[in-house]
Amino acid sequence: MKDTNANHGGRTGADGAERLAVLGGTPANPRPRPALQRWGEAERTQLDAMVAQPSLFYWRGPQTALLVERFRQAYPFQHVMPCSSGTAAIHIALLAADLGPGDEVITAPITDMGTAIGILYQQAVPVFADLEADRYTLDVADVRAKITPRTKAIVAVHLCGNPCRLAELRELADRHSLVLVEDCAQAWGALYRGRPVGTLGHVGCYSLNDFKHIACGDGGLVGSNDERIGPRLQRCGDKAYDRVAGTRAPEFLAPNYRISEPQSAVAAAQMLRMESITSRRAELGLRLSAALADVPGVRPHASDPADRCTFWFYFLRLNLAELTCDRQAFVAALAGEGVPASAGYIPGPVYAWPVFQNHSFFGGRWPLREAGLTDMDYRRVRCPEAEAILETGVRIEINQAMDNDYIAVGDGRARHYARR
Numbered sequence: 001m002k003d004t005n006a007n008h009g010g011r012t013g014a015d016g017a018e019r020l021a022v023l024g025g026t027p028a029n030p031r032p033r034p035a036l037q038r039w040g041e042a043e044r045t046q047l048d049a050m051v052a053q054p055s056l057f058y059w060r061g062p063q064t065a066l067l068v069e070r071f072r073q074a075y076p077f078q079h080v081m082p083c084s085s086g087t088a089a090i091h092i093a094l095l096a097a098d099l100g101p102g103d104e105v106i107t108a109p110i111t112d113m114g115t116a117i118g119i120l121y122q123q124a125v126p127v128f129a130d131l132e133a134d135r136y137t138l139d140v141a142d143v144r145a146k147i148t149p150r151t152k153a154i155v156a157v158h159l160c161g162n163p164c165r166l167a168e169l170r171e172l173a174d175r176h177s178l179v180l181v182e183d184c185a186q187a188w189g190a191l192y193r194g195r196p197v198g199t200l201g202h203v204g205c206y207s208l209n210d211f212k213h214i215a216c217g218d219g220g221l222v223g224s225n226d227e228r229i230g231p232r233l234q235r236c237g238d239k240a241y242d243r244v245a246g247t248r249a250p251e252f253l254a255p256n257y258r259i260s261e262p263q264s265a266v267a268a269a270q271m272l273r274m275e276s277i278t279s280r281r282a283e284l285g286l287r288l289s290a291a292l293a294d295v296p297g298v299r300p301h302a303s304d305p306a307d308r309c310t311f312w313f314y315f316l317r318l319n320l321a322e323l324t325c326d327r328q329a330f331v332a333a334l335a336g337e338g339v340p341a342s343a344g345y346i347p348g349p350v351y352a353w354p355v356f357q358n359h360s361f362f363g364g365r366w367p368l369r370e371a372g373l374t375d376m377d378y379r380r381v382r383c384p385e386a387e388a389i390l391e392t393g394v395r396i397e398i399n400q401a402m403d404n405d406y407i408a409v410g411d412g413r414a415r416h417y418a419r420r
């Protein structure tokens with residue numbers, strides 16, 4: 001994006017405007033994308049300590065204890081269960097909330113499959129609400145419209161690290177006695193009105209998979225300050241065995257979603273890096289939004305100035321009516337300039353994926369529907385704004401090793417495809 005035309009001897013067009021690299025100009029950003037060194041001494045120190053331990057089991061494991069301690073410094077939860085993935089964290093949260101057959105859970109149509117897996121395994125029904133056009137988080141009015149007597153929970157996804165409207169969602173949840181689960185998998189370091197996301201609903205879920213900002217290969221955490229939910233989290237991720245009481249007499253069905261000491265060792269070290277990684281990304285994203293504010297045909301990734309969006313990636317939208325090119329050509333032009341960009345995100349909204357379209361959740365079947373416990377038909381679900389977001393979105397990678405100069409917009413080039 002950086003306009004370094006003059007410094008790098010790029011050619012200009014007949015009208016003096018900078019020429020796009022795809023049309024023979026010099027790339028605006030000739031620098032390679034800065035590489036990230038994600039692991040170092042902090043991780044090595046924990047792994048060395050771990051190797052000296054007699055056991056790698058999570059319960060009373062020193063690495064897991066350290067992970068939980070550092071996690072709670074950033075996220076003040078009374079109850080925390082470290083687990084094997086973000087998917088596991090969400091499933092544990094829903095199990096702890098006593099979600100059961102036929103219950104409805106309102107959630108977002110642009111997300112990872114991991115958001116829906118726990119809902120479906122509890123024999124509950126994901127109900128998709130539409131998103132806001134420029135923030136890509138749940139549209140509160142549509143969530144409200146989708147509440148029925150069967151609704152039991154809302155899973156709010158802080159997509160790209162952009163906090164949902166949590167005050168409104170919490171108010172709605174409390175008024176209808178729903179459990180508000182926050183899916184913070186993409187939102188390490190994100191703040192809602194200064195408070196860490198995950199702590200405003202009833203239960204917060206986090207992913208430590210390799211693609212997230214804070215990672216240990218695979219892992220997750222779930223935390224709660226709700227006394228109905230929090231004390232159940234450990235059992236819900238550990239076969240319903242009660243490690244606190246030291247008893248093994250399951251009272252309900254729960255999977256084994258335990259973390260282990262090697263994962264915890266790396267994750268505990270990663271916690272030390274969270275603030276620097278995510279505050280840097282927040283700043284880079286805001287800089288990009290400011291730089292794009294006046295570019296015709298481009299709708300910047302919106303975030304609330306009172307919050308902190310940590311931009312897991314930056315997702316702008318094209319207003320194609322204002323442009324003379326299509327999205328593919330726009331992305332090709334960006335790539336030509338040295339901008340790490342790609343078209344879209346997931347191939348379609350979650351409800352459009354084959355497993356939903358075919359209702360093929362369990363051995364090709366959906367027992368819940370066959371038993372008449374739901375009449376949900378995902379072939380008829382539509383979230384028009386979410387579909388439009390995916391059709392017009394352009395994903396731009398932000399990375400914390402980029403310096404401020406990396407974010408700039410060459411005016412002449414940015415206007416090349418503008419109609420006016």
Ligand SMILES: *Cc1c(COP(=O)(O)O)cnc(C)c1O
Pocket residue numbers: 084085086087088111112113114115157183185186207208209218219220
């Ligand atoms: C990554 C992700 C998950 C699932 O996390 P895993 O650790 O991969 O299971 C859930 N929700 C969202 C929004 C995610 O991005």
